[in-house]
Amino acid sequence: MEVPLDQIGAYGVVEAEPASIEGSDTRLFRIRNLVEKPRPEEAPSNLAIVGRYVLSPEIFTALEETEPGRGGEIQLTDGLKRLLRSRPIYGYRFEGVRYDAGDKLGFLKATVEFALDRPDSGQRFPGVLEIRDRLKRRAYSHSMVPGGLCVRSIRTAFRPSMASSSPHMRASRAGGIATARAVMPSTE
Numbered sequence: 001m002e003v004p005l006d007q008i009g010a011y012g013v014v015e016a017e018p019a020s021i022e023g024s025d026t027r028l029f030r031i032r033n034l035v036e037k038p039r040p041e042e043a044p045s046n047l048a049i050v051g052r053y054v055l056s057p058e059i060f061t062a063l064e065e066t067e068p069g070r071g072g073e074i075q076l077t078d079g080l081k082r083l084l085r086s087r088p089i090y091g092y093r094f095e096g097v098r099y100d101a102g103d104k105l106g107f108l109k110a111t112v113e114f115a116l117d118r119p120d121s122g123q124r125f126p127g128v129l130e131i132r133d134r135l136k137r138r139a140y141s142h143s144m145v146p147g148g149l150c151v152r153s154i155r156t157a158f159r160p161s162m163a164s165s166s167p168h169m170r171a172s173r174a175g176g177i178a179t180a181r182a183v184m185p186s187t188e
Helices: 005-010 058-064 076-084 104-117 125-139 160-165
Strands: 012-018 028-036 089-092 140-145 149-156 169-174 177-182
Touching (some): 028 076
Antiparallel strands (some): 140 149, 149 177, 169 177
């Protein structure tokens, strides 16, 4: 997958060349080097490794022989680099949509997309988002109190633990909606 250089540090990156295997298309690459989460100026390309592998059992020996790297961890990328010494490795630049389920927002995007595509939830799911949006628009209000402190009222699902978890938090329940208000101690 091609990634903008300002995002390259979130991925393993390959140095690769188009493969010249009979019958292959332009999306097949022979990998020459791999770098785990490089700084943009150290990236050998903008081709990111997106975490889908078909590996031979030789990878386990390569990993056993790999010393821990950054953060004291043995990275699969480092094991693959070791494997490159004895055999070729190929990568395939896929077409389609990819979701980064290791990222909270990416995981949510994938969940929403799949929910919308499912026959059992696709028709009903947009209504959930509309309700959430209406509640969100009514949920936040700000007001100033004497001394310039900002008090934020947040309507949220009532959790009894909210009232007892902090001496600066007061919670009450009215009409099925809880209102939590931060109570700031006086500085005077």
